[in-house]
Amino acid sequence: MTELPASTQKKLGLVIDLDTCVGCHACVISCKGWNTENYGAPLSDVDAYGADPAGTFLNRVHSYEITPAEGPAQLVHFPKSCLHCEDAPCVTVCPTGASYKRQEDGIVLVNETACIGCGLCAWACPYGARELDALEGVMKKCTLCVDRIYNENLPEVDRQPACVRTCPAGARHFGDLGDPDSDVSKLVAERGGMDLMPEQGTKPVNKYLPPRPKQDRAEEFDILAPFLEPVAEDPKGFLGWLDKALERL
Amino acid sequence: MHPAPSVIIFTSFSGLGFGLLLFLGLGFPPVTGWVAFVFYAIAYALAVGGLLASTFHLGNPQRALKAFTQWKTSWLSREAWLSVAALLVMAVYAFCAVFLDTRLTVIGWIGAALSLLTVYSTSMIYGQLRTVPRWNQPLTPVHLLTLSIAGGALLAGQMTAAAALLALAAAVQVAHWQVGDSALKESGTNLATATGLGTPGNIRAFEPPHTGTNYLLKEFVHVVGRKHSRKLRMIALTLGYGLPVVLLIIPGAGHVLGLLAVISHVAGLVTSRWLFFAEAEHVVGLYYGKRSA
C-alpha cells in the first residue's frame, strides 16, 4: 500500500564497503540470476545479442574518479541498488498501491500483479533503483531478496541476499540497521557509514562505508627513515656487520 | 527526462481540454445546443484523448483501474479521480446544455473547479518530485495552471481574457525557466552528495556500470544542448504566447485569426512541454555523469 507504515519493526538493509569493493560486478550478476528465476517476472534483456542490448538489473556497479587536491587520483567502485528508504518517495507516489514498504522489516517491494507500469515510482527515486522491465511492463527493483532471507527451503547460512552471499571481497553486509547492536549497525558506527543524497530526505536504510584515507602522501614518509639506517658505509664494513650479526644469531 | 510523445500529448492536450471545460463550466461562452456540442466535443476530445495518450506509456494499461486506489498519497491517483469526476460532472452539465438547453450553473461551477483541480493534480505529479529540481518548484503548478487556463480561454473564444491570460502565462513560463535553470544547483544535490565522496569539483563518473544503455538512461537522461534549448524557448515563447496575443489583439480579429492563434498556441505549447521534459534533469543522471550542457 502506498502509505508508508508509521514505523517498521526492523530496518533490514545493506552496508556496502567502498574501501573493499573491487568493482567485480559479481553482485550484479548473481542478483540478475536469482531475480530472473525467482520473485516476479524474469529480468529481461532486449536485443540480447544485437547492436544495442539493454536489460533490467536491480543492482549496478558504477565507478568514480576522485582527484584530490594532493596526492594521485583515485578510483572508487560504487555498487548501487535500492536503499529501502524509510521515507520512500517511490512508495507514496504509486497510484496503484503496487509499491509498498513492509511493516515488519522495512523492505520496499513492488507487487507486480498490481503494477500498471506507469514509471512514476522510478521518477520519484533519486537513486535510480527502479527499472521498468521492457518485456513485462512492470516495475522491478531490489527485493532485498525477501524470498531468500526468510526462506525455510534454504539452509540458515544462506538466508541472506544473493549479492551478499556471492561478493568475493566481502564488501557487502546485510542486517538490521534499526538495531544498534547488530553487526551492521556497529560497522556503520565504527567506519562512519553514510547516507546517499541525505538532502533528498529519503532516509535511506542502506549505508555506505567510505574508503579509508589513502597513504599516498609524501609528508608521511620520513617517520620510517630510522628503519633504513645503513649498517655500514662501504662493502668491507658491510662484511664486518654481517660477521657480527651472524655471531649474534 | 525523456520527452516521450505520449506524455507531452497527454499533458498538453488534457491541459487544454480541462482549461476549456473550466470556461464552459463557468459559462464562458454560455453555449447550448449544437454549438455547445461542438465545444464539448472539442473539450472532451482533448481531455479524454490526452488521458488516453497517457495510458500509452503504461507497461500494463489493462490494470489502469488500480490507479484509483491510492488517492491518499498519490497525485497520480488523485488526478485519476479528479479527472473522472470532472469529466462526469461536466458530462451532466454538457448533456443538459446540449440536449436540454439548460445550464445547471452550480454543476458547472463544480465541474469547473474539478477541471482546475485536475490540472493542478497533473502539475503536482511533476511538481512534487524532489528528484527533478527543475520541476520541484512552486511555479510548476502555476505554470501548468496558467497555461491551461489561458489555452482554455483561447479555445473558449474569450479573446480579451485569453490575451491577458497568455501574457500572464508567458511571464510565468519565463520565470519557471529562470528558476528552473539554477534549480539543480540550488537543490544541493550533486555527485558529491550522491556518492558521499569527494567534493563537487573533484569527483567525476569514470566508467558507467554497463556499456550499454538501460531504462534509467532512456527514461531520465536526455541531454539538450544549450543553444538548441535557447532556440526552442524562443519558438515556444513566440508561437505559444507572443503570436497568439498579437493575433488576438488585432482589432476585429475574426475566426480565421482566432484559429491561427489556436494553432500557433498549440504548436508553442507542445514545444514548451517538450522542453519541460527534455530540459528537466533527474538527479539520477548525476550517477551516470550525465548533465546537460
Next chain:
Amino acid sequence: MAHTQPAIDLSPKVSDEIRKTTCYMCACRCGINVHMKDGKVAYIEGNRDHPVNKGVLCAKGSAGIMQVNAPSRLRAPLKRVGPRGSGEFEEITWDEALEIAVSWLKPIRENDPEKLAFFTGRDQSQSFTGLWAQNFGTPNFAAHGGFCSVNMAAGGIYTMGGAFWEFGQPDWDHTKLLMIFGVAEDHDSNPIKMGLGKIKARGAKVIGVNPIRSGYNAIADEWVGITPGTDGLFILSLIHCLLKAGRIDLNYLRRYTNAPVLVNGDESSPEHGLLLRDEDGKMLVLDRRTGKPAPFDDPDVVPDLAGTWRNAGITHRPVFQLLADRYLSDDYAPEAVADRVGISAKRIRHIAAELARVAFEEEIEIDQPWTDFRGVKHDKMIGRPVSFHAMRGISAHSNGFQTCRALHVLQILLGSVEVPGGFRFKPPYPKPTEAHPKPHCGVTPGKPLNGPHLGYVQGPDDLCLKDDGSPARIDKAYTWENPMSAHGLMHMVISNAYAGDPYKIDTLFMYMANMSWNSSMNTSGVMKMLTDKDENGDYVIPRIIYSDAYSSEMVAYADLILPDTTYLERHDCISLLDRPICEADAAADAIRWPVIEPDRDVRGFQSVLVDLGARLGMPAFVNEDGSAKYKDYADYIVNHERKPGIGPLAGFRGDGSDKGRGAPNPEQLNRYIENGGFFVEHIPDAALYYKPWNADYQNWAVGMGLYDSPQPYLFSLYAEPMRRFQLAAEGHGDRQPPEHLRERVKTVMDPLPIWYPPFEDGHVDPEEYPVHALTQRPMAMYHSWGTQNAWLRQLHGRNPLYVPTKIWEANGFCEGDWARVTSAHGSIVVPVAHMAALNENTVWTWNAIGKRKGAWALDEHAPEATKGFLLNHLIHELLPPKGDGMRWANSDPVTGQAAWFDLRVKIEKVAAPEEAQPAYPPIKSPVGQGPQNLAWKVGK
C-alpha cells in the same frame, strides 16, 4: 487505517535438486551449486564447502547459465566448404569427422610425427593432452603458458620451487602488508578478492604497484604508478636499501637458501661460477665453526655468509657476497633509478622502510613446533608478515623473467616465503626444479616421444636441438633464443609453421585457443598466414583441426571443427598432475560431470581424444589386443595410472578411503559427486609452513603421491642453471650458442637478477613512440568468451582507450573523441576516454572486448564489432628490424614469454570514423544469430 500489505510467499521452493560441480567460466575453478528445475539449469551459486571459493562466485560464474544456453554454441562437427576464413561450413556426422581426422593424422604419425603441431589453449587437462601428444610422437606440443605468464612460473620455480600464478598465495590470515605488482585479476580470481577482503577487514595494508589504478589497485592503501617495464629496477633498488640497512633475515638465508653456498671462484675453470659440490653432488657451504666447506644439509653445520674459502690459491665466496656486492652498488640506489622507474627516491626508501618495519618489527610467532630436513627441531614458527603477489604486469615484458626472479629474491631476503604472514605454496608445490622432468624431443615414427615435452632445463645439454643444432620444436622452445621456455611458445607456432622455420608442418591441431583473434600478436598477419596459399594453390599451413565449443573467430580458419560441450555437459578432471585447485593449507582436486546432457551433436573434446588415440593405435589408449583402452574420458579419469597407484584424481582411491595413492576405484566419480565435486586433504598443522624444509610436510607429500621421496631443497638466490648457459656463451662446453646470440645469452642468463630495459625500447624510437600501451583483464569477462553471454556483454560491450590527463590535454581530447594509435608495427583508430588515476605516459584498454563481425552469434552491428577493438594489431611477434639484419622475437630471451606489455605507441586525435579501425568483413556464422529478446526463467 492499519497498514495493509500483500501476503507473499517468503519460502518459495528454490529448486528440485542441486548438482555440485566446478565452474569453468574461467580458469579459477570454483565450486558451484547448480540448482535444477525440471531438469534445467535454474540458478548457479557458489559452493560453500569448496576449498577455492568457499561459497562466493564472481560475475562470470553466476552468468554460467547464459553460457550454457548461448546461441553461439556449436551444434555438430563442421567441415569447411568455403575458403578459409569465410566461415562457410557444412555440418557432418561424428563418424565422418573422426574418419577425416584419422586419415590426416595416421600417415603423419607413421612417417613423420613432427608434422603435427598440437597446441592447446586455456584448457586444464594438460597432463592428459600432453600424454596424448607424447603418444602420438610429435615434439610439438604445448599449452598457452608461453604467451601467458611463463616468466612468472619459470622465475618462481627456478628461484624457489614454486610460483605466484595460482600455485601459491599470500598468507591471507596473517599478513600485515601485501605488495601486489601488475595484477588486474589473475587466475586465482576469487581467492585474491577474498584475501583482499580479509586484509581489509583486519585493517592490514595493501600497496599496489601498477601503472593503472583500477580494481585491486583502486582499493590499495598506497598506489605506486610505476613506469611499465621497470619493476625489476624498482625491486632491485628496494633490495639495495634493505641490504644497506641490514634489514634482511640472515637466519633464514643461511638455513633455507643458497646464500651460504660457495661459488666456484676459479676464473679459468669450466665450472667457474657454478656451485661447489662434494663427491655426492651435495652443495657445499662454509661452516662457521671450522672455516671449511661442509654439505648444506649436515645437521650440525653453521653456514657462514661472511667468510670465504681459499683453496689452491683460489678464493671461493658464498652466493650472498656476490649478491651483496652487486646490489649494494650505487647503481641501485633510489636516486639512481628514480627517473627511470617514475617513483621518487624518497618514496622508494619509504617503501623499503615499510617492508623492513613490518617484516622485522611486527614479526609473528605461531606456537607450533616443527622439524626441519636437517632434523633440527624448532619450537615455534616465526613469521615475517609481509607478502607479495605479482602476475603478468611484471612477467609479460621481455625482462620479465629476471624481474620475477628479482621479486622472489626480495621476498627471500626478507625471509617471508613459506612462513606465517608471508607467501605460501600450494601443493604439489614446493617442488625443486630438479624434481620436474626435463623437456623431451626424441621422435621415432609410429612410436611415442621419448618423454614428456615440457620441463625444466638445467643447462645447455637439456635444450631441444636437433643434431645439426637446429630447433627440434616448431615453436623453437628450449633453444638458444629462449633456453628456459618451460611452457613452449604457442604464440610462435603459426608464424613459424607459415615461414617453414625451422620446418614445415602438415597439420595444426588446436584446442580452445582463439588464435586468429585475441590470443595472437599481429592479428591481421596471423589471419593472412592462416589463409595464404603457396604456388600450387595449397594453403601454406595445409590442414587445421580445431576444437571449440562456440562460434569463435578461430572456427572460421579451421578445416575441420570438433565441437566441444559446455562445461556443464561433460566430465573434466582438475588434477594434481595439472594446474590443481589446492590451497596453501590443503591438497585438493575436483571434477566436472555432466549435470545436464547436451542437446546438440557435440562431444567432450577429451573423450574425442581418447577415441582418436584408440583409432590411431596409440599405446596409452589401446589394450594389448588393439582394442580401445578407455570408453571415454570419464573412464580414463578413473582408470588411468601415471605410476602405479597414482592417477588423475587423488581422492577416494582404492576402496574409497585411500588418498593420493591407491588402486583405481570404479566408484571414484560417484564419490566425488557425493562429496560436492571435489576432494580435499588438509595438511597437518606441523607441516603448514616451511614446506620446502619441513620434514613433516615432505613426508606428508610423499604419502599423497606428490613426490616419491622427500625433496627438501634450498631456495636459489643464485640460479645455477642460468650460469651453465652463461658458461657456454663464454665458450665452455660442446653445445655452443650461435654467434649472433652469444652476447645476449651472456647478458641475460645472469644467475643473479638483473634489469635491462624492455627490448622494444631498444628497437623502436622512444622519442617517436613515447607512450606505453597496456591491456587489463576485465573482472567480469573471460577473454573472448564473455561476449556471447547476454548478461556479461552488457557490462563490457565496448572498450575505450583510457588516456592519462597529460596526454588527454595535450591532444585536446573531449568525451566521445577518437584517436589513431600507432606502433612501429601498425595502427588502429579507436575511441578514447579520460582517466586521471593512471601513469602519465601510459594508455590502456580492456583485453579481448573487440570482436570480429559475424562471430559469437552476434549481430554484425554489435558494439563489440564496431566500437570494440584489440590492441593486438599493434603488437608483432617479432620486433622491428634494427639494422643487424635480424628480426628478434618480441619475447623474453630466457623463457620466450610473449612481451605483450613492452608495446610503445604514439597517439593523435582524428575525426570519428564509422567504426573502429582496422575493420574486417564479416565471417559467416555457422550457428546463425541469437534471438532478439531474452526472459530466461525455467521454473513456473
